[in-house]
Structures are given as C-alpha cells and as structure tokens.
Amino acid sequence: MDDLAAKKCVPCNSKDLQAMTEESATEFLLKVAGWNLVNANGTLKLNRSWKVKSFSKGLELFQLVGNVAETEGHHPDLHLVGWNNITIEIWTHAVGGLTENDFILAAKINGLNLHHLLRKNASA
Numbered sequence: 001m002d003d004l005a006a007k008k009c010v011p012c013n014s015k016d017l018q019a020m021t022e023e024s025a026t027e028f029l030l031k032v033a034g035w036n037l038v039n040a041n042g043t044l045k046l047n048r049s050w051k052v053k054s055f056s057k058g059l060e061l062f063q064l065v066g067n068v069a070e071t072e073g074h075h076p077d078l079h080l081v082g083w084n085n086i087t088i089e090i091w092t093h094a095v096g097g098l099t100e101n102d103f104i105l106a107a108k109i110n111g112l113n114l115h116h117l118l119r120k121n122a123s124a
C-alpha cells in the first residue's frame, strides 16, 4: 500500500466505486495514525478528535482541512462543539461506506501543520 498522502482522490460518481469491507478498512487504518474506525448504524466511517486553543483556532483548522477537501473534491463532516472540541468524520457518501478516498483525505489531514492551533493535551 503506497503513500496515501501522495495519492489523489477519484471522483465519487465513478460507477465502479464501492464501499470496502471492514477487513480492508482495518488494514488501511494502519496507515492513518490517530484515526478511528467506527460503525455508525452499519456505515463504516473514520473519525478523529482534537481540542483546539480557541473557537477561532477551530475555525482556522476547518479552513486548512477545507482547502485540502476542495483540492481533492472529497469532503469530511466537520464538528466543532463546546467551543473547542473538534471531531472530523470521513466517509464516502456516494457508496455509504469507506473507500480509499477517505484514507487519502485522512492521510493528507495528518500531513497538515495543526500544532499551533491545538491545546497541549490536544487529543480529545
């Protein structure tokens, strides 16, 4: 499995795109440190949480992530609650599960410099 952060997401409307098995997702998960695999009512998703220094730093984090998402044409679900708690969920809506696109996006998010936005004990 080559470097996911160097790959490009494919359009989600390509007809041969299909959700991967939980077994495959577990293998891909090894390549995206810090992310969790969750099963939300039968839909596999990735999620990761952070504590940010402030509400505005949370919005800055969203903008950095949003720029990557727009470049890739593949988008996360962004949650900012209790002013400084961020959770990002990633899944491929078009297939109702996980595809390699989701792990590429997670790997690219892991490559962002977010340290200046995060509380010291930042992993929520």
Ligand SMILES: C[C@H](O)[C@H](O)[C@H]1CNC2=NC(N)=NC(=O)C2=N1
Pocket: 010, 011, 012, 013, 073, 074, 075, 076, 090, 091, 092, 093, 094, 095
């Ligand atoms: C054509 C284009 O690939 C689709 O509209 C994209 C946009 N971003 C997307 N993002 C995610 N997470 N899932 C999708 O199915 C999806 N579809």
